[in-house]
Amino acid sequence: MKNTISKTLGSLISENLDLSYFFSINIDEEKARLLGFQSSKAEAYIMSKGFVKIDYLYADNDDMLEFQFGNIFVVLIIQSTDGNN
Numbered sequence: 001m002k003n004t005i006s007k008t009l010g011s012l013i014s015e016n017l018d019l020s021y022f023f024s025i026n027i028d029e030e031k032a033r034l035l036g037f038q039s040s041k042a043e044a045y046i047m048s049k050g051f052v053k054i055d056y057l058y059a060d061n062d063d064m065l066e067f068q069f070g071n072i073f074v075v076l077i078i079q080s081t082d083g084n085n
Contacts, residue, residue, distance in 0.1 A: 003029045011071055021045060022074075031071045038065055038076035046074055 005027055012025075012032045019025065021042045024035040036042055043065065047053075051067035051074060067074040 005029055008032050008071060015049060015069065015072060017049065017072075018045065031073060033073045033075065035075050035077070038078045042076055046076070 008027050008029060008031065012027065017034075019034075022034040022036040024033075026033045026035075046067050049069065051069040051072075054066050054068045063078045063080070065076045065078065067076070
């Protein structure tokens with residue numbers, strides 16, 4: 001059966017994620033990508049939902065943490081405290 005945006009959205013909804021951790025959500029036929037700011041609370045929440053840390057798109061960027069659970073990807077941006085981010 002062909003993947004659809006509705007099927008991907010269904011996967012995202014079934015995980016019952018608290019979307020307040022994210023400021024951007026992108027859904028296509030193959031995957032959902034969520035973007036948020038890193039905090040110890042956000043990172044612990046993502047890990048508690050079964051996401052695992054990966055190095056895929058941002059392997060060379062220490063300011064981005066990437067997580068995956070099935071076809072759902074989360075990127076948390078580490079904000080610098082010196083204003084250079």
